[in-house]
Amino acid sequence: MDIEKSREILRILRVFNPWWEADKIENVEPFKRLDFYAIKKRLDDTEIVTLVGARQVGKTTMMEQLVEHLLAVEDPKKIFFIRADNAGLNAASRSPIEDSLQVYQEYVLKEEISSINYRIFVLIDEVQKIENWTQSVKSWYDINKKIKFIISGSSSAKIIMDSTKTFVGRAINQILVPFKFVETARYDKFSTEKDYQYITSTKKILRDNLVDILKKKDISEDDVAELYSKFQAAYKQFALEEPYFKALLTNYIIKGGYPRIVKEPDFKKCIESLTTNYRDVIYADIKQTYSIRKPQLMEAILVYLSRNTSSMVNIETMARDLDENNTATIKDYMSFLRDTFIISVSENFRHGKSKLVKKKVKKFYLNDVGLRNVINNSFVSSVIEDGNELGKLVETIVFNHCLRLKFNLTNKARPDMYYWRENGDEIDIILDCMEHVLPIEVKYRNRIDRPDVKTIREFVENDQAPFGLVITVDKLEKDGKLIFLPLWLFLLMV
Secondary structure, rough: OHHHHHHHHHHHHHOOOOOOHHOOOOOOOOOOOHHHHHHHHHOOOEEEEEEEEEOOOHHHHHHHHHHHHHOOOOOOHHHEEOOOOOHHHHHHHHOOOOOOHHHHHHHOOOOOOHHHOEEEEEEEOOOOHOOOHHHHHHHHHHHHEEEEEEEEEHHHHHHHHHHHHHOOOOOEEEEEOOOOOOHHHHHHHHHOOOOOOHHHHHHHHHHHHHHHHHHOOOOOOOHHHHHHHHHHHHHHHHHHHHHHHOOOOOHHHHHHHHOOOOOOOHHHHHHHHHHHHHHHHHHHHHHHHHHOOOOHHHHHHHHOOOOOOOOEEHHHHHHHHHOOOOHHHHHHHHHHHHHOEEEEEEEEEOOOHHHHOOOEEEEEHHHHHHHHHHHHOOOOOOHHHOHHHHHHHHHHEEEHHHHHHHHHHOOOOOOOOOOEEOEEEEEEEOOOOOOOOOEEEEEOOOOOHHHHHHHHHHHHHHHOOOOEEEOOOOOOOEEEOOEEEHHHHHHHHH
16 A cells, blocks of 8 residues: 555544544443443454444444443554544545555554454444445454454444355344333433433343243243232332333333434424434435335335334235335335334244244334334324324334344344234234243223233133233233233333
């Protein structure tokens, strides 16, 4: 590499890495979500960490927080940050990762990376902007396993797919999603300088107990009773703050969990931000990555799915409604929306994988209710007064939290999710990631009569599941093999 090119790249890298001279990083978000601690535990491992998720979920913030943490325990020159979407870097080099690491070893480390015997940390943000990035990373990783790569990007499915093919057994995926309800509660407490550790510890107790019971080969009635007692104990822990959690939940149902939206009180600014976000996904990320020819159709599909979140959707019916003759195009575009973590799909479940029925009718969910409300023109306080809309939003929230729970338990970037439907009877969500399936029914109303839970009750009484959860407004009760839980308490668990 000629000296002028090296000097230009070094000039840009100094901007990315001010701590090489200042020994610190400025203006880092102080609130750390739970995912931060999961990644922090992996810093000493040899695997490449791929940090992926939709736009604006906090990937860059997470990278900056990791740098801040590393600066407290490492030599600043061992921490190397590359912004792969930087126009100046991409103009200076056709191989930004290769050339940046060459400049880094020559001018910063001042020794060959191949010969070092200490750990260095290479963080690359928005890596999907660089062509053949996997080969560049792999070649340096193979040179010396002392390089700890932490990679982030928005074209999540493509990054996961590319890294899975190239880094067989060498990479771990960490999916970042909008804040769960518990993160919203933690942030709200943090921003008002109140203690929030008790929320985290109680969440861990509840979730660990749920997971432990589902891992058992045989689940007795005493086990279900013991699980219910844990929920009772958690309710007592939170009882004085029940009005607070309910108020926070009302806000969450409207605004969802994108970090910038959680922190923004002005609804108009929230709407502007989320509108820009989803249009950037369609007209930049998806259009460029997949070379789609009809971005307007993609937006129409997103509007259709937003209106019908948590509902059964027939692709052929959707195609007719959208005046699109090619159902294959509809399926492709929906797949792209799923790849970028904007929507999720749920299939009909039957016991045993060979009995999974792949039907044309599936259930679709937007991955954030705030985004859904903006696309659906219902980002208003009055949306919670519409019973039909409220039911869709609550089921969407419960589904998304179950999806994240299943990801954490299986470490699959896009785990399969299911509902159950037979002879007109339906159960909203079926979790099947451990020894047993767990049916979950959402009944977000003040009064729940016995006929309202007939289907889920018969499901467990016919030994298709050891117990079931019914998500309610206020009801906390055990009735046979059914546990009724208030929504806010359930969400603080998962």
